[in-house]
Amino acid sequence: xxxxxxxxxxxxxxxxxxxxxxxxxxxxxxxxxxxxxxxxxxxxxxxxxxxxxxxxxxxxxxxxxxxxxxxxxxxxxxxxxxxxxxxxxxxxxxxxxxxxxxxxxxxxxxxxxxxxxxxxxxxxxxxxxxxxxxxxxxxxxxxxxxxxxxxxxxxxxxxxxxxxxxxxxxxxxxxxxxxxxxxxxxxx
Amino acid sequence: xxxxxxxxxxxxxxxxxxxxxxxxxxxxxxxxxxxxxxxxxxxxxxxxxxxxxxxxxxxxxxxxxxxxxxxxxxxxxxxxxxxxxxxxxxxxxxxxxxxxxxxxxxxxxxxxxxxxxxxxxxxxxxxxxxxxxxxxxxxxxxxxxxxxxxxxxxxxxxxxxxxxxxxxxxxxxxxxxxxxxxxxxxxx
Numbered sequence: 001x002x003x004x005x006x007x008x009x010x011x012x013x014x015x016x017x018x019x020x021x022x023x024x025x026x027x028x029x030x031x032x033x034x035x036x037x038x039x040x041x042x043x044x045x046x047x048x049x050x051x052x053x054x055x056x057x058x059x060x061x062x063x064x065x066x067x068x069x070x071x072x073x074x075x076x077x078x079x080x081x082x083x084x085x086x087x088x089x090x091x092x093x094x095x096x097x098x099x100x101x102x103x104x105x106x107x108x109x110x111x112x113x114x115x116x117x118x119x120x121x122x123x124x125x126x127x128x129x130x131x132x133x134x135x136x137x138x139x140x141x142x143x144x145x146x147x148x149x150x151x152x153x154x155x156x157x158x159x160x161x162x163x164x165x166x167x168x169x170x171x172x173x174x175x176x177x178x179x180x181x182x183x184x185x186x187x188x
Numbered sequence: 189x190x191x192x193x194x195x196x197x198x199x200x201x202x203x204x205x206x207x208x209x210x211x212x213x214x215x216x217x218x219x220x221x222x223x224x225x226x227x228x229x230x231x232x233x234x235x236x237x238x239x240x241x242x243x244x245x246x247x248x249x250x251x252x253x254x255x256x257x258x259x260x261x262x263x264x265x266x267x268x269x270x271x272x273x274x275x276x277x278x279x280x281x282x283x284x285x286x287x288x289x290x291x292x293x294x295x296x297x298x299x300x301x302x303x304x305x306x307x308x309x310x311x312x313x314x315x316x317x318x319x320x321x322x323x324x325x326x327x328x329x330x331x332x333x334x335x336x337x338x339x340x341x342x343x344x345x346x347x348x349x350x351x352x353x354x355x356x357x358x359x360x361x362x363x364x365x366x367x368x369x370x371x372x373x374x375x376x
Contacts, residue, residue: 021275029266029301032259060247060267067252071220078217079248087209113217
């Protein structure tokens with residue numbers, strides 16, 4: 001997606017060790033117009049799959065693209081929580097490693113909102129090592145839900161998350177901007 | 189907002205001790221169509237204030253309404269983070285008490301995305317005791333930013349957050365559904 005590539009070139013920053021900082025427009029400050037364009041593009045890429053009946057994401061930076069995809073597809077959006085509220089009933093949970101934050105976290109989804117009837121499209125801002133996606137695979141396995149596909153705004157191809165997700169059986173994986181290397185980006 | 193009141197009556201659950209569970213449509217599973225209607229109503233209530241140049245919220249359940257308000261107002265959205273990423277530069281921070289979760293958390297906003305030039309509209313899903321709003325007041329005080337108003341989908345009037353925010357100097361506070369008591373709601 002041209003506008004997204006251009007924005008990454010303009011406002012993305014390489015911090016070394018494969019870290020691509022995109023907090024000017026993607027995951028701290030958000031450009032809602034760019035985010036809506038990206039959501040529409042993701043919707044178009046999954047438009048032929050009429051089985052999808054639920055959008056799944058994980059907090060926090062997946063929520064903005066997921067809600068816009070859900071709005072355009074007229075489907076409910078469920079976001080996995082990184083802490084289990086005392087008010088949550090029975091839940092599914094999975095451990096997710098964050099390479100950026102260098103720690104594991106557990107994500108929770110209430111059993112009320114994921115089940116055998118669900119055909120899930122997982123949406124997230126960045127595909128890196130694929131760890132969040134693998135957490136979703138585990139949650140959906142517990143719930144008996146089927147994952148129809150996964151859509152990301154930015155894919156850091158050099159971290160090979162796509163292969164990990166394909167190995168886990170994900171049939172359709174879409175990324176709107178595939179970054180092969182951070183060499184061309186500003187380092188400041 | 190009629191549709192929101194009706195949804196609360198239909199799908200909200202009173203869990204006792206003032207806890208109103210709205211995770212079927214608001215803050216775990218989200219109904220994007222209802223959320224967009226709510227965002228448009230919030231936009232209309234602040235439409236006369238032409239100074240607003242930034243939408244501020246806090247993760248995680250504030251992000252969905254904030255991104256939709258930001259999209260409609262064509263303004264950048266910044267969300268306060270509950271953990272400080274290692275990649276974040278200098279930041280403002282404020283402690284926020286969560287009565288539901290019974291613990292304090294710290295929210296962080298990068299100095300890059302909040303400053304003296306900013307006229308902020310704070311958006312969140314629920315106004316209860318006003319603690320998140322008071323955290324935003326503190327962040328904006330540190331940044332020298334002006335808060336123009338605060339908009340919420342649901343206000344639990346019996347927890348008196350509005351008074352706390354008025355006492356902190358917030359001139360315009362809007363809530364789309366004001367709940368005076370949980371007595372009329374299902375308890376299950």
